[in-house]
Amino acid sequence: MTAVLRVLIVDDEDDLRETMVKRLKARKIIAEGANSGPQALKILEDKSFDVIVLDVKMPEMDGIETLRRIKDMKPEIEVIVLTGHASVEFGTKGMQLGAFDFMMKPAPLSELLDTIEQAYNKKRTMDR
Amino acid sequence: MRVFDTSHLQKHKATDDQPTYEHVYDYADSQANIARIRRHFIKLRTRLILGLVVIFLLPSTLLSFYFHFQFAHTLKKSAILNLAAVAETQKNTIDLYLQERVINLYNLLHSREFTLSPTPENMDNFLQSLKHFNDGFIDIGFINPQGIQTDYAGPYPFLRDTDYRQESWYQTLVTENRNYIISDIRPGIRGIHHFAVAIRQLIDGHTYVIRAALDPEKLSSLLKTISQGKEVESILINRQGQYQTLASGQKRFPDHSDYVPSHALTSGVEEVEHGQQTLFVAHAWLKEPQWALLAMQPMSTAQAGMQQARLTLLISLAGFSMLISAIIYYTINKLVDNARRMAEKGQQLEEMLAHAAKLASTGELASGVAHEINNPLAIIMATSGIIRDMLNPEFGLDHSPEAIRKELTTIDTAAVRIKGITRKLQDMGRSRTLSTTHCDVNALLDETLARLKKVEFKTKHIETATRYLPDLPRIPGEPNALRQVFSNILINAADAIDQKGTITISTAMQESMVSVTIADTGKGIPLENLKRIFNPFFTTKENGKGTGLGLSIAASIVKYMGGTIKVNSVQGAGSSFTILLPSKERSE
Incomplete structure (x- = not known):
């Protein structure tokens, strides 16, 4: 890995988001958190990321709408949709809107890291 | 798990102009709904049957009443006409009979054997020739201009030399200058009921009268003969209402009739109350004498045919009505039964749908529970993961007891959230x-x-x-x-x-x-x-x-x-x- 992987975690659950950011940082990943869709979009105006981990169920703006706007704004960023719903409905919806993959909460970190890496590899291939 | 929410079954969906949403509990269960449907259809069936019965039976009843009265009227009219015709015919027959008796006397007067001073033998011959014409003749007598019966032949020889000037028929005949007269039936001088036929003849300026007595029984039997088989009783009365023939069941003359028709009407029919029953009475006045022929028929006899027709009509109407009612009843029953079965089936389908919706809601609930629990579960897993990271020197994280304790508190908070959810789920179950x-x-x-x-x-x-x-x-x-x-x-x-x-x-x-x-x-x-x-x-x-x-x-x-x-x-x-x-x- 020459360049450093940059990941944005979007989740309104503070405890979850912060812990995930901490664990990714411990693994030498540039990780940042956003507690809502609008905040995530605001951060994206200044900074760029390789992968975004996006929660579906959030107040204000839900994950699906946030995904749509992220893809409008920066289509090159790969998005992994994370849902607490035991339903694939939101996941498939996300895939249709251009998400790289979707995962069910609670997802073990190892699985999440694998998926993040796959998404990053895809992005790098596309960038070239 | 039982799900209580039925809001998705709500019939009145909230629309833009109706921002009220009701969460209504419909406690009518399946049985009550079916009972309600049954009651509704029983009511419907009763209404339909009553309605159709009224629609079908009322007009036919009214129509049959109309025809009944029309029929009765026509029948009565024809009975009256029939009776009038009978009276007219019988009157003509009686008139003819009496005119013939007068002509018998005239024939005698104009016969070659006639003489104003006959011998008793002549008189007997005259009586014999009259009796030859008609056996109703009883006797014969000649009355001279002084009103004295000078010659007589017959069973009452003491009538010879009788003075007839005081007899009313004689006075009428002579004073009114009439050619002939027929007297009422009365005992007369001989004291036995008879009636007299007399003709007046002017000979050399003098008025001679030839009279003959007639047996009223013959008249009665004539009347009886011509009335036979007509269900009509006929009698003759004079102007005063006295019977001139013997009515059936009567033994003696003169009986008096309660009813005397107007002399102004030569013929006519009237309804007369007689004892318990109503009679149709047709009358016809004779030419001479002034007698009226009364043809009488009890109304019940006249309308006997109608009674029969009425009975037939009534029975057929009742049968017809019963048939229609039965058809209506059967048809409506069948239709309503079908409709009720459909409604019950619909109700059952609706209940099945509600049940299916409840099942769907259970799925919804399960997915909701999963989501609510998965979030804190994710926190717990992530936090236990970071503790493991902290304890791994490879990552070089702060692993002071304070830092670890802080993470453990995060785990506790998430666990309490899950506990709260499960407790509320229990409350939902307990609320039953x-x-x-x-x-x-x-x-x-x-x-x-x-x-x-x-x-x-x-x-x-x-x-x-x-x-x-x-x-x-x-x-x-x-x-x-x-x-x-x-x-x-x-x-x-x-x-x-x-x-x-x-x-x-x-x-x-x-x-x-x-x-x-x-x-x-x-x-x-x-x-x-x-x-x-x-x-x-x-x-x-x-x-x-x-x-x-x-x-x-x-x-x-x-x-x-x-x-x-x-x-x-x-x-x-x-x-x-x-x-x-x-x-x-x-x-x-």
Whole structure:
């Protein structure tokens, strides 16, 4: 890995988001958190990321709408949709809107890291 | 798990112009619904049968009445005409008979043997030739211009030399210058009933009269002969109403008739009351003498044919009506039965649909539970993961006891959240088996409000106003369950208020239901959320702040108690929840 992987975690659950950011940082990943869709979009105006981990169920703006706007704004960023719903409905919806993959909460970190890496590899291939 | 929410079965869907969404508990179960359907169809069937019977039978009854009266009228008319014809014919026959007797006398007068001074032998011959014409002749006599009967032949020889000047028929004949006369029936000089035929003849300026007596029995039997087989009784009366023939059952002359027809009418028919029965009486006046022929027929005899026809009509009408009624009854029964079966089937399908919807709702609930539990579960897993990271020197993280303790607190908080969810799910299940007492709703509201003011309302400036109906009847229910209903709605009301606002609680009676209205001046509920607020796990609150079970639990409790919750909301102005609870135990 020459360049450093940059990941944005979007989740309104503070405890979850912060812990995930901490664990990714411990693994030498540039990780940042956003507690809502609008905040995530605001951060994206200044900074760029390789992968975004996006929660579906959030107040204000839900994950699906946030995904749509992220893809409008920066289509090159790969998005992994994370849902607490035991339903694939939101996941498939996300895939249709251009998400790289979707995962069910609670997802073990190892699985999440694998998926993040796959998404990053895809992005790098596309960038070239 | 049982799911109580039926809001997705709501028939009146909230629309743009109807921002009221009702969460109504329909406690009519399947059996009651079917019983209701049956009652409805029994009523429908009765109405249809009555309606059709009236529509079919009324006109035919009216029509048959009309025809009956028309028929009776026609029949009576024909009976009268028939009777008049009989009277006319019989009168003509009698007239002819009497005229013939007069002609017999004239023939005698003009015969070659006739002489004004006959010998007794001549007289006998004259009588014999009269009797030859008609055996009704009894005797014959010549009356000279002085009114004395000079010659006589017959069974009463003492009548010779009788002076007839005082006899009324003789006086009429002579003074009125008539050619002939027929007398009434009377005993006369001989004291035996007879009637006389007399002719007047002027010879050399002198008035001679030839008279003959006739047997009235012959007249009676003639009348009887010509009336035979006509169901008519005929008699002759004179102007005074005295019988000139023997009526059946009468033995003696002269009997008197109660009825004397007007002499002005030569013929006619009238209805005459006679004892118990009504008679049709047709009359016809004879030319000479002035007798009337009366042909009488009891009305019952005249209408006997009609009675028969009426009976036939009545029986056929009754049969026809019964046939129509039977057809109507059978057809309607069959149609209504079919319709009822369809309705019952529809009801069953609806119930199956409701059941299916409940199952779907169970799925919804399961997915809701999963989501609510998966979030804190994810926190627990991530946090235990970071502790493991901390303990791994490879990552070089802060692994001081304080740092680890902080992470453990995060795990505890998440676990408490899960516990809260499972407890509320248990509450939902428990709400089905409530122990019932009599609850004072006003007191329960006060209690709940006081408790909430201590904690939940403290962070905001919420004013509360209560408008209670003073003597609200106690309602059957479980106090803790009702507290939970009020508390859940009041917490939502407080949450809807941003910093400052008012919550108004009022109680009232609505027919037999106790109504509790909790109104807030909060932000209101968007229309798209209005129909979902009673669904389990539906919440607009931030993660971890609301479970989406509060209103669902409140609705299930109210529904269990046989009540309803209704919500009315105006965005930006506030919401008002109205709970209706039955004030009496349901009788089931």
